Amino acid sequence: MIVESRFPAGPPVGVETMVTESRAEPPDGPLAVGDERVRGFLEAVARRLIAPNVARRHPELAALGFFLRRGEVSRALDRLRPDAENHLRVPRGLVFHIPPANVDTVFVYSWALSALVGNHNVVRLSPRSGAAALTVLDVLLDVLPDTHPAVAHSQRIVSYDRSGEVTARLSAACDLRVVWGGDSTVREVRRHPLPPHARDLTFPDRSSFAVISISAWLTAAEETRQRAIEGFANDAYWFGQAACASPRAIFWVGASHAEEAMADFTGRLAAVAASRWPVDAAMAVEKRVAAYGLAADGAVGRVAFHGNALTMLDLADPAGLPRRWLGAGTFAHARLGSLHDLLAVVRRKDQTMTHFGFAVPELQALARALAGRGVDRMVPFGSALSFNGVWDGTDLLAEFTRLVTIST
Amino acid sequence: MSLFTFPQPVKEARLLPELAALTEHHRLCCLPYRRILDAIGSAPPYDSVAELPWLPVRLFKTHELKSIPDDEVFRVLTSSGTTGNRSSRIHLDRAAAAAQPKMLAATLRVVLGERRLPMLVVDSRSVVRDPTLSARGAGVLGMMNFGREHVFVLDEEGVPDVAAISAFLSRHGGEPYLVFGFTFMTWRYLYEPAREHGLDLSNGILIHSGGWKRMAGEAVVNEEYRRRFAADTGLTRIHDFYGMVEQIGTTFLEGPAGDGLYCPDFADVVIRDPETWLETPTGTPGLIEVVSTLPTSYPGHLLLTEDLGVVHGVDDGTWPGKRFSVLGRLPQAESRGCSDTFREAA
Numbered sequence: 001m002i003v004e005s006r007f008p009a010g011p012p013v014g015v016e017t018m019v020t021e022s023r024a025e026p027p028d029g030p031l032a033v034g035d036e037r038v039r040g041f042l043e044a045v046a047r048r049l050i051a052p053n054v055a056r057r058h059p060e061l062a063a064l065g066f067f068l069r070r071g072e073v074s075r076a077l078d079r080l081r082p083d084a085e086n087h088l089r090v091p092r093g094l095v096f097h098i099p100p101a102n103v104d105t106v107f108v109y110s111w112a113l114s115a116l117v118g119n120h121n122v123v124r125l126s127p128r129s130g131a132a133a134l135t136v137l138d139v140l141l142d143v144l145p146d147t148h149p150a151v152a153h154s155q156r157i158v159s160y161d162r163s164g165e166v167t168a169r170l171s172a173a174c175d176l177r178v179v180w181g182g183d184s185t186v187r188e189v190r191r192h193p194l195p196p197h198a199r200d201l202t203f204p205d206r207s208s209f210a211v212i213s214i215s216a217w218l219t220a221a222e223e224t225r226q227r228a229i230e231g232f233a234n235d236a237y238w239f240g241q242a243a244c245a246s247p248r249a250i251f252w253v254g255a256s257h258a259e260e261a262m263a264d265f266t267g268r269l270a271a272v273a274a275s276r277w278p279v280d281a282a283m284a285v286e287k288r289v290a291a292y293g294l295a296a297d298g299a300v301g302r303v304a305f306h307g308n309a310l311t312m313l314d315l316a317d318p319a320g321l322p323r324r325w326l327g328a329g330t331f332a333h334a335r336l337g338s339l340h341d342l343l344a345v346v347r348r349k350d351q352t353m354t355h356f357g358f359a360v361p362e363l364q365a366l367a368r369a370l371a372g373r374g375v376d377r378m379v380p381f382g383s384a385l386s387f388n389g390v391w392d393g394t395d396l397l398a399e400f401t402r403l404v405t406i407s408t
Numbered sequence: 409m410s411l412f413t414f415p416q417p418v419k420e421a422r423l424l425p426e427l428a429a430l431t432e433h434h435r436l437c438c439l440p441y442r443r444i445l446d447a448i449g450s451a452p453p454y455d456s457v458a459e460l461p462w463l464p465v466r467l468f469k470t471h472e473l474k475s476i477p478d479d480e481v482f483r484v485l486t487s488s489g490t491t492g493n494r495s496s497r498i499h500l501d502r503a504a505a506a507a508q509p510k511m512l513a514a515t516l517r518v519v520l521g522e523r524r525l526p527m528l529v530v531d532s533r534s535v536v537r538d539p540t541l542s543a544r545g546a547g548v549l550g551m552m553n554f555g556r557e558h559v560f561v562l563d564e565e566g567v568p569d570v571a572a573i574s575a576f577l578s579r580h581g582g583e584p585y586l587v588f589g590f591t592f593m594t595w596r597y598l599y600e601p602a603r604e605h606g607l608d609l610s611n612g613i614l615i616h617s618g619g620w621k622r623m624a625g626e627a628v629v630n631e632e633y634r635r636r637f638a639a640d641t642g643l644t645r646i647h648d649f650y651g652m653v654e655q656i657g658t659t660f661l662e663g664p665a666g667d668g669l670y671c672p673d674f675a676d677v678v679i680r681d682p683e684t685w686l687e688t689p690t691g692t693p694g695l696i697e698v699v700s701t702l703p704t705s706y707p708g709h710l711l712l713t714e715d716l717g718v719v720h721g722v723d724d725g726t727w728p729g730k731r732f733s734v735l736g737r738l739p740q741a742e743s744r745g746c747s748d749t750f751r752e753a754a
Contacts, residue, residue, distance in 0.1 A: 280682075280741075281682035281683075281695065281738055282714075282738045282739050282740060282741040283741040284682050284683075285464060285466075285682070285695070285712070285714055285738060285741070286740075286741035288464045288712070289464045289466045289467060289470065291447075292444050292447075292448075292463065292464060292467055293467060293470050293471060295440075295443050295444045295446075295447035295448070296440035296441070296443055296444050296471050296473070297440070297443075297471075298440075298443055300447060301446075301447060302447050302449075303447040303448050305448075307683075308682070308683060327741060328741075
C-alpha cells in the first residue's frame with residue numbers, strides 16, 4: 001500500500017511508514033493547542049493566498065487567506081480559550097481528513113483548524129482535485145522551507161486512487177476521522193472501523209434555502225435590493241448552486257404582494273445571472289430535465305425560464321421543496337404567511353438559511369421553535385459560502401481537541 | 409417504394425397537424441406530460457413544427473411516461489445505460505410494437521429493395537444468443553429480419569473469420585447482399601481484414617450505426633470511411649443511420665452520396681440553438697430535436713436529444729428534405745458541490 005506524498009513533497013511512501021512517522025513526536029516537542037510553530041506557518045500561507053497574483057485567479061483562495069490570517073486565527077483561539085480553571089485543552093492526536101473532491105478549498109479549512117489546535121494530520125487529497133487545490137498545494141510547499149520542521153513532520157497531504165485498503169489503514173490509525181462529501185461518502189468510509197476511542201466528524205449531504213420578507217423587499221432602497229441580489233447570486237451560483245450552502249429554494253414571507261416582490265427579484269436576478277453566471281448548453285439541458293421532471297411529478301405548478309441562467313419553479317406545496325441539485329440557477333419558490341410556517345418545511349438536512357429583511361429576534365425565535373430539527377446557519381444574503389469555524393452546527397476547534405480535567 | 413419523398417414545405421404541412429394532434433393525444437392520455445405542458449404554458453395553436461413543445465430525451469430515464477393504460481403495455485424497451493446511468497424505459501402497446509419494425513423496413517426499402525438479401529453480420533453469433541440481450545444484440549437481431557442466410561463475421565472468440573467471409577462472398581458476392589454492423593466494428597473487423605485479404609465487397613450494401621466516437625481512435629471520419637471502403641474493397645453503397653430507442657422505428661438514413669442523414673417522410677429534425685432554443689439557420693450547429701409521428705403509446709414524438717448536429721441543406725440533395733450530420737454528444741453537466749460521490753477513497 002503506497003500513497004503519493006503531496007505535502008511535504010517526496011517519493012511515494014508506504015502507508016505503514018507514513019502512519020509511524022505521523023505518530024512520532026515532532027522536533028522541539030509535541031504540538032500544543034495554538035502552537036506557534038503552526039501559527040507561523042499558517043500566517044505565511046495566508047499572506048501568499050491574499051497576494052494579488054493568487055487572489056485574482058482564485059477569489060475563493062483569498063477568502064481562505066483571510067480566514068487564516070493571524071488576527072482571525074487569534075480570535076478563533078480566544079473563543080476556544082481561556083479554558084475553565086480545571087480544564088486544559090489538548091490535541092486529539094492524529095486526525096484523518098477526507099475532503100470532497102470537488103470543493104477545492106474545504107480540505108484546507110478542515111486541516112488548518114485541526115493543525116492549529118496541535119493535531120497531527122493526514123489529508124487525503126483527491127487525484128481529481130481542481131486548479132485551486134493545486135494552487136494551495138503549491139503555496140504550502142513554497143512556504144515550507146521557511147517553516148519550523150515540526151510542521152513537515154506532523155502534517156501530511158497524500159493522494160491515492162480508489163483504495164479501500166489505504167482508507168482502512170488510516171482509519172484504524174487515527175484518533176478522529178473527518179469526512180466531507182455527502183451521504184454516500186460517509187456510508188462508504190464508515191465501512192472502515194475506527195479504533196474504539198476514535199470518532200467520526202461527518203459532513204453529509206445538506207441543502208439550503210433563502211427567506212425574503214416581502215414587505216422588506218418592496219420597501220428596500222434600490223441600492224439595497226441590488227446589493228442583496230448580487231449577494232444572493234454569489235451564494236447560489238458560485239459553486240454552480242451545488243454547494244451544501246447554496247440556496248436552492250426561496251420562501252417569500254408575508255401576507256400579500258408576493259407577486260410584485262417576486263417579479264422585481266426575478267428580473268434583477270435574471271440580469272445578474274445572465275451577465276455574470278452564464279450556463280453552457282450541457283447545463284441548460286440538465287436544468288430542463290430537472291425542471292420538466294419536477295413538473296411531471298406535480299411538485300411544481302409552473303416553470304418559468306428567464307434565459308438559460310435562471311429557472312423559477314412555483315412549488316405546489318412549500319414542504320415539497322426539492323433538496324437535490326437541479327442544475328446551476330434553478331430555484332423553487334413559494335410564499336409563506338410567516339417565518340413560523342417554516343416549521344412544517346424544515347428537515348434535518350437543511351443547513352443554511354440565507355435571509356433578507358428579518359431582525360435577529362425573529363430569527364432567534366425561529367431557531368428556538370425549530371429546536372435543532374434543522375437549519376444550522378442563518379446568515380444574510382452574500383454570506384452563504386463564508387466558511388466559519390462553526391460549521392454544520394459543530395464548533396470545529398472544540399471538536400478537534402480534548403479536555404483534561406485537573407483539580408486539586 | 410421510397411419513404412424519402414416529401415420536399416420540406418410538403419413535409420412541414422403534413423407533419424404539423426399530425427404532430428399537433430399527437431401532442432393533444434398525449435396531453436390527454438399521459439398525466440405527467442400534461443403537467444409539463446401546463447407548467448411551461450404550452451398550448452395550441454402551433455404554427456410550425458419548431459413551435460411544438462419538445463421533451464428532453466433524458467426524461468425517459470427519470471420518469472415513466474406513457475399514454476396507454478398498464479394493461480395495454482405490450483413491450484417495454486430499455487436503452488443501454490452506457491455511463492452507469494439509468495436506462496430509458498419506452499412503453500409500447502401492441503399497435504406501436506407492430507408499427508416499429510414495419511416503419512424501419514419501409515425506411516430501409518429505398519436502399520435494400522423489396523427482397524430479403526443474403527446478409528453478412530459484422531458481429532459474433534453470441535451477441536444475439538445472450539439471454540440478457542444487450543442493446544447491441546437487440547440492434548443486430550432487429551436488422552437480421554432484413555436479411556437471409558446470415559453469416560457472422562466474427563467467430564465465437566470475437567476474431568474475424570476470414571474463411572467464413574470468403575465463403576459467403578463466393579456464394580453471394582455476385583449479387584447484392586446486406587452488410588450490417590456497428591460503425592467501429594465494420595471498420596475494425598470488416599474493412600481491415602477485407603483490405604488485408606483483398607476481398608471484393610463491391611456488391612455489398614453496408615448499413616452501419618453507432619456513431620463516430622469510437623472511430624476517433626482510428627482517426628477516421630465519415631468521408632475517409634467511405635473513401636477507403638470504396639478504394640480498398642469496392643464497397644460504395646454505404647449508409648450510416650441515426651436513431652434511438654426513445655424513438656424506436658424512426659431511422660435517419662444517410663443518402664447514397666454520403667452527403668448527410670435524411671429524414672423519412674414521417675419524421676424530421678429541428679436543430680436548436682441551446683441559448684435561444686429556436687431553430688438554427690442551415691449550417692449552424694445546435695442540439696438535435698428528433699421529430700416523428702410514430703410514438704403513439706408514449707409522448708416521444710418531439711424529443712430534444714443531447715446530440716449536437718447541423719443541417720447541411722434543405723431540398724438540395726439526393727433525396728428531398730433536410731440533410732444533416734451528428735457532430736457529437738453534449739458533455740454531462742457537472743456539479744461542483746460539496747456532495748461528492750467519492751467512491752475512490754472508500
